[in-house]
Amino acid sequence: MTKILIVDDEPDILEFLQYNLEKEGFEVETAIDGEEGLIKAHSKVPDIVVLDIMMPRMDGFEVCKVMRKDPKFDNTIITFLTAKDEDFSQIAALDLGGDDFITKPVSPRVFTSRIKALLRRHRGNESNVQDQIINIADLVIDKEKVLVKRKGEKIELAKKEFELFCLLVEKPGKVYTREEIFRKVWGTDVIVGNRTIDVHIRKLREKVGPIYIKTIKGIGYKFEF
Amino acid sequence: MTKILIVDDEPDILEFLQYNLEKEGFEVETAIDGEEGLIKAHSKVPDIVVLDIMMPRMDGFEVCKVMRKDPKFDNTIITFLTAKDEDFSQIAALDLGGDDFITKPVSPRVFTSRIKALLRRHRGNESNVQDQIINIADLVIDKEKVLVKRKGEKIELAKKEFELFCLLVEKPGKVYTREEIFRKVWGTDVIVGNRTIDVHIRKLREKVGPIYIKTIKGIGYKFEF
DNA sequence: AAATTTATTAACTCAATGTTAAATCTCTGT
DNA sequence: ACAGAGATTTAACATTGAGTTAATAAATTT
Secondary structure (H helix, E strand, O other): OOEEEEEOOOHHHHHHHHHHHHHOOOEEEEEOOHHHHHHHHHHOOOOEEEEEOOOOOOOHHHHHHHHHHOHHHOOOEEEEEEEOOOOOOHHHHHHOOOOEEEEEOOOHHHHHHHHHHHHHHHOOOOOOOHHHEEEEOOEEEEOOOOEEEEOOEEEOOOHHHHHHHHHHHHOOOOOEEHHHHHHHHHOOOOOOOOOHHHHHHHHHHHHHOOOOEEEEOOOEEEEOO | OOEEEEEOOOHHHHHHHHHHHHHOOOEEEEEOOHHHHHHHHHHOOOOEEEEEOOOOOOOHHHHHHHHHHOHHHOOOEEEEEEEOOOOOOHHHHHHOOOOEEEEEOOOHHHHHHHHHHHHHHHOOOOOOOHHHEEEEOOEEEEOOOOEEEEOOEEEOOOHHHHHHHHHHHHOOOOOEEHHHHHHHHHOOOOOOOOOHHHHHHHHHHHHHOOOOEEEEOOOEEEEOO
């Protein structure tokens, strides 16, 4: 089983990431600061370490530096986590031996898929470029460019709209309940104003075209073509 | 659990692949020729069929053609297996509805990772999605997609209709009393207007076909085929 | 044939969803 | 830090169709 260690000083973030990764079948350890992180990493060598950069006592860069000197962690993937406005150069992070760089806030979907992509990439085969572009019906969905094209025509979607659309598109035909959608896109069970999803669905239908998203009354929504 | 059917005329290959897939936790059936393969596929619809092309009596292409005509196997992945020097066009194989093409000889690692990749590609991840799909008579009931197919033709059911149908289908032959149906589908003992179930049964018979649901007068209803 | 149970049909009801606009939040550039 | 733009959420109201009911017909049992 894949072991993941998350180090972040915000308990909320820890709980949020732990919950979502465990749901995907990963074994998750958490630490509240760099020092605790190092101790836990030593006691049970993780496959992936997710390091927040800004932390009291010992920041993420420090933890990374220490780990990268220890051959014990040669096969451990390190990824950084940081708030968008903290202006740390990704280059610096990667120079220190980090493998990836994830900016907060991040939805559970994106986070787990980044983790999975890292695992795939690191374990050799399979280019991660392949699954960044989805070709379905007369649509092209480019996850990297956050762009949908319909018959060659560009359609600009907002972030939430795009993620919601991707969720539906990735399993055509599957019916997603509102609860599922909230969990996967919003990353919370707390049900926000209960017309929120409807409004996003409406915008998607307006922008992408009305034919792709179908309502299954009493259950939820699905993508179909 | 993911069910794999391997069809090859060389017992050594069968044993080799079976051993390695079972070690990975798959449920493996084998067949020594195309005809046996088809029979086994019908008796227990597999998630993946691995078909050798060169076989006596009925070759892999034939088996694929027959299977692809049967909507029962709509959710079954078919992959071909052939010796490197047999110069069959991959195009031909894929045109027939095959999903992949593996050349012998193949290492266990590569083979199982190809199988896993297929599962990932075809559905979300490699785990038990298939439990969500019931294959019975000429019907396919996909719980995730909230969809019934009869001979490949989509039948859209409303929520209650679908739940009621699933209840009956999951134990073919079992007679459900109205009280039982209320408890399990409506989740209440309070009996609503006592013609409600009849009306739902009527709609099911109208949409799915009249032959599947039988009335046991004085007791209740059952699914039979 | 009377009684009981189930089938059929159509009308009705209300919760779920659609729609719109305004309020609030979040980013971006200065 | 601030303003403005755009994204997201909330709230209020409209619409729809699934699910229910009710009334009547047909089937089955006694």
